[in-house]
Amino acid sequence: xxxxxxxxxxLIMDNDTIAAISTPVGIGGIGIIKISGKNAKNIxxxxxxxxxxxxxxxxxxxSHKVYHGHIVxxxxxxxxxxxxLTVMLAPHSYTGExxxxxNVHSGIFLLKTILNIVLTKGARIAEPGEFTKRxxxxxxxxxxxxxxxxxxxxxxxxxxxxxxxxxVDGELRNHVEKTLNILNNIFVKIEAAIDFPDAEECVSLxxxxxxxxxxxxxxxxxxxxxxxxxxxxREGIKLVIAGxxxxxxxxxxxxLLQKExxxxxxxxxTTRDVIEETIIxxxxxxxxxDTAGLHDTIDPVESIGIKKAREQINNSDVILxxxxxxxxxxxxxxxxxxxxxxxxxxxxxxxxxxxTENHSFEICEEIKKYPxxxxxxxxxxxMDCLKENIKEIVIKDIDYSRxxxxxxxxxxxxxxxxxxxxxLVSKGIKDMLPYELISIDLAxxxxxxxxxxxxxxxPDLLDQIFSRFCIGK
Ligand SMILES: Nc1nc2c(ncn2[C@@H]2O[C@H](COP(=O)(O)OP(=O)(O)OP(=O)(O)O)[C@@H](O)[C@H]2O)c(=O)[nH]1
Ligand SMILES: [Mg+2]
Numbered sequence: 251x252x253x254x255x256x257x258x259x260x261l262i263m264d265n266d267t268i269a270a271i272s273t274p275v276g277i278g279g280i281g282i283i284k285i286s287g288k289n290a291k292n293i294x295x296x297x298x299x300x301x302x303x304x305x306x307x308x309x310x311x312x313s314h315k316v317y318h319g320h321i322v323x324x325x326x327x328x329x330x331x332x333x334x335l336t337v338m339l340a341p342h343s344y345t346g347e348x349x350x351x352x353n354v355h356s357g358i359f360l361l362k363t364i365l366n367i368v369l370t371k372g373a374r375i376a377e378p379g380e381f382t383k384r385x386x387x388x389x390x391x392x393x394x395x396x397x398x399x400x401x402x403x404x405x406x407x408x409x410x411x412x413x414x415x416x417x418v419d420g421e422l423r424n425h426v427e428k429t430l431n432i433l434n435n436i437f438v439k440i441e442a443a444i445d446f447p448d449a450e451e452c453v454s455l456x457x458x459x460x461x462x463x464x465x466x467x468x469x470x471x472x473x474x475x476x477x478x479x480x481x482x483x484r485e486g487i488k489l490v491i492a493g494x495x496x497x498x499x500x501x502x503x504x505x506l507l508q509k510e511x512x513x514x515x516x517x518x519x520t521t522r523d524v525i526e527e528t529i530i531x532x533x534x535x536x537x538x539x540d541t542a543g544l545h546d547t548i549d550p551v552e553s554i555g556i557k558k559a560r561e562q563i564n565n566s567d568v569i570l571x572x573x574x575x576x577x578x579x580x581x582x583x584x585x586x587x588x589x590x591x592x593x594x595x596x597x598x599x600x601x602x603x604x605x606t607e608n609h610s611f612e613i614c615e616e617i618k619k620y621p622x623x624x625x626x627x628x629x630x631x632x633m634d635c636l637k638e639n640i641k642e643i644v645i646k647d648i649d650y651s652r653x654x655x656x657x658x659x660x661x662x663x664x665x666x667x668x669x670x671x672x673x674l675v676s677k678g679i680k681d682m683l684p685y686e687l688i689s690i691d692l693a694x695x696x697x698x699x700x701x702x703x704x705x706x707x708x709p710d711l712l713d714q715i716f717s718r719f720c721i722g723k
Pocket of ligand 1: 494495499522541
């Protein structure tokens with residue numbers, strides 16, 4: 251273990267050499283075993299037999315080199331697999347430590363055998379995320395970048411991938427650091443006024459209040475609102491298909507997915523459980539849930555399905571409220587509509603293929619205020635129009651140009667905390683509260699912003715105070 255002291259905080263750094271299989275364990279062309287730490291080079295020197303080549307002198311001493319050879323069993327000295335070894339030396343590696351990657355043929359038994367040999371030679375198995383954690387502790391990346399790496403792995407659409415990549419490049423960090431700079435400068439002034447009351451009259455926060463309100467608070471609001479849009483892109487829009495039994499919800503699900511995913515029958519109450527699938531609409535993932543038909547029932551199984559449907563409705567971004575154009579708008583439709591009318595809603599007028607020319611359909615006036623799409627799930631008509639409507643009400647307001655700075659939930663909560671404190675700071679300055687009180691809120695705001703990027707250490711404020719103020723007189 252090593253200790254890295256930074257301000258009043260101590261980061262505990264583990265000196266073990268760690269190893270893990272970095273690719274999915276299964277049968278495939280290539281599998282990778284990654285080793286990171288001081289002992290990485292030594293471990294591979296014990297188990298790797300390099301193919302003959304003229305240039306053997308600087309083996310394992312040069313960074314960013316690939317070597318061809320075999321992994322050998324340390325006891326029997328027999329070759330286990332033909333491999334490629336990639337060497338990336340500290341500090342120019344993912345973790346900032348010496349990293350060696352062994353590209354082996356991918357088979358579960360083979361990968362595990364080679365990993366075991368690596369472990370017997372002095373590495374320990376890495377914990378989940380430990381390579382990235384080391385990259386953070388070694389200052390290679392900040393927390394926004396570390397979290398973005400997880401987002402890249404989980405990305406479900408090209409847009410989500412773009413956001414995550416921008417975050418890895420440090421876009422959010424840049425914005426947060428600019429704001430931190432401003433807050434630290436104000437903090438320095440206030441601390442100076444507290445510590446050196448004689449100089450208090452030199453401290454004016456008039457200009458700062460304008461910056462706090464027009465720059466800091468605006469930026470924080472912008473970042474926080476960006477979360478909602480980013481959240482939709484990252485995690486997908488949650489679309490729930492709801493309606494009374496037999497109106498064609500499952501048929502609509504199948505038609506949108508273009509596959510027979512949900513069971514369709516003419517018997518009301520066919521769907522009991524929630525069925526979820528993902529489709530991409532305008533580059534954004536949409537998670538669609540087909541649910542049980544909502545109505546009064548004493549059937550215990552159906553009742554459970556209806557309870558689950560209600561839960562889905564509560565957690566939805568948009569509800570596709572399906573009504574059957576070939577039958578009248580009845581009490582079940584009306585009751586369901588009443589319970590969902592405050593949510594984002596698209597009325598899907600299904601089975602239009604059954605309509606005769608002179609058919610008129612009575613629905614309550616209130617429904618006409620909502621977007622309505624006429625479809626036939628049986629004949630797959632109207633689906634493009636429905637997707638356009640979904641796009642219109644959920645996706646159209648997304649400002650793609652802003653998506654380089656989208657925080658995740660943890661970051662959003664920290665930004666909200668910062669905003670809350672900055673509103674108090676601004677009020678405190680206007681109300682001419684004692685500097686000691688303003689300073690408490692400002693310190694909390696700074697701490698929250700530091701949490702966003704993962705800065706544990708507060709800047710050495712005293713140094714800053716002396717360097718910027720002529721206090722020695
Ligand atoms: N003519 C016509 N029939 C349809 C259409 N959509 C669904 N149906 C029929 O309506 C019946 C019910 O369809 P489902 O998709 O199972 O209806 P549901 O709303 O999922 O029903 P529950 O799961 O029981 O609540 C089936 O016989 C379908 O073939 C349509 O657009 N036109
Ligand atoms: Mg169904």
